[in-house]
Amino acid sequence: MDAQPAPEPAPAAALAEVDRLIHEPARLAIMTLLYTLESADFLFLLRQTGLSKGNLSSHLARLEAARYISIEKTFRGKLPLTICRLTLVGRQAFRAYRDQLKRAVAQMPE
Amino acid sequence: MEPTDRIAQRAYRYWYDDGIVELVGAGLFGLLAAYFYIQALAPQGPVAALSALLLPLIVIGGMLLSKRIVRALKERFTYPRTGYVSYHKRSPARRRLSVVLGALVGAVVAFWTLRSEVSLNWLLLIQSLAFAFGLAVSAWRFGLWRFWGLAGLAVLAGVWVSRSGWSIERADAAFFGALALGMLLSGLWALWNYLRHTQPSAEA
Numbered sequence: 001m002d003a004q005p006a007p008e009p010a011p012a013a014a015l016a017e018v019d020r021l022i023h024e025p026a027r028l029a030i031m032t033l034l035y036t037l038e039s040a041d042f043l044f045l046l047r048q049t050g051l052s053k054g055n056l057s058s059h060l061a062r063l064e065a066a067r068y069i070s071i072e073k074t075f076r077g078k079l080p081l082t083i084c085r086l087t088l089v090g091r092q093a094f095r096a097y098r099d100q101l102k103r104a105v106a107q108m109p110e
Numbered sequence: 111m112e113p114t115d116r117i118a119q120r121a122y123r124y125w126y127d128d129g130i131v132e133l134v135g136a137g138l139f140g141l142l143a144a145y146f147y148i149q150a151l152a153p154q155g156p157v158a159a160l161s162a163l164l165l166p167l168i169v170i171g172g173m174l175l176s177k178r179i180v181r182a183l184k185e186r187f188t189y190p191r192t193g194y195v196s197y198h199k200r201s202p203a204r205r206r207l208s209v210v211l212g213a214l215v216g217a218v219v220a221f222w223t224l225r226s227e228v229s230l231n232w233l234l235l236i237q238s239l240a241f242a243f244g245l246a247v248s249a250w251r252f253g254l255w256r257f258w259g260l261a262g263l264a265v266l267a268g269v270w271v272s273r274s275g276w277s278i279e280r281a282d283a284a285f286f287g288a289l290a291l292g293m294l295l296s297g298l299w300a301l302w303n304y305l306r307h308t309q310p311s312a313e314a
């Protein structure tokens with residue numbers, strides 16, 4: 001008996017697989033900035049994303065909990081400094097998310 | 111939501127937002143202009159010989175010192191206002207490729223100019239086009255409108271000095287002097303704009 005070909009996954013399944021942690025607009029902006037840069041501090045991210053301090057802290061905490069970013073707290077002279085950078089896991093996750101989106105967008109109707 | 115390619119472009123452009131790179135670049139080009147002017151005044155003799163030794167020092171030393179000065183100024187003025195960033199370093203392979211490509215282009219230009227006995231005018235024009243190309247690439251990559259202006263200035267300055275009939279030293283002094291002035295004005299405008307829209311922050 002011939003083996004049945006595997007059914008094609010439903011188109012919506014591809015969208016459902018998109019990394020929701022990165023897919024949120026504020027976190028996507030943060031991840032994009034950190035993917036572009038080697039590292040950035042809290043103040044830079046604050047100004048570039050336009051988020052409030054609390055909102056940005058919350059998103060950074062979620063990304064750190066998922067090990068997508070690392071956060072280093074240090075000092076510049078007497079001023080506290082919070083440096084963020086993508087981890088290897090975060091970098092891979094961002095690339096995977098980018099590829100997922102490309103596939104999903106390619107399948108969109110005109 | 112802002113497109114992600116714009117977000118990335120802004121991150122690269124951030125390095126130029128404060129105008130510090132242009133101001134320091136203006137200083138370096140000003141030094142080169144002064145060097146060539148001195149060479150024009152004393153084209154022969156011990157002054158010329160001594161000053162000929164200075165060119166590699168000015169170029170290499172100037173570039174190294176410029177990097178330190180830019181970093182120090184950003185630590186003092188930019189990072190406390192709008193935050194600290196560090197950029198990915200180019201991989202050794204990409205650095206090697208840049209060196210090889212640069213050497214190749216230089217060799218081709220040198221071979222062509224020597225073989226064809228290209229006139230001084232053409233050399234000056236080629237020089238200005240090379241600078242303009244570099245500035246235009248930066249303008250396009252980072253979305254910096256004022257760099258398009260500087261690229262245009264480089265072309266105009268090149269056309270001007272190539273038609274002047276001056277000696278190469280005087281022409282180079284004028285060319286680098288024009289670029290230095292352009293970068294000074296551009297950098298000052300960017301710095302004024304930057305300081306006007308930002309305040310030092312208490313924490314980062």
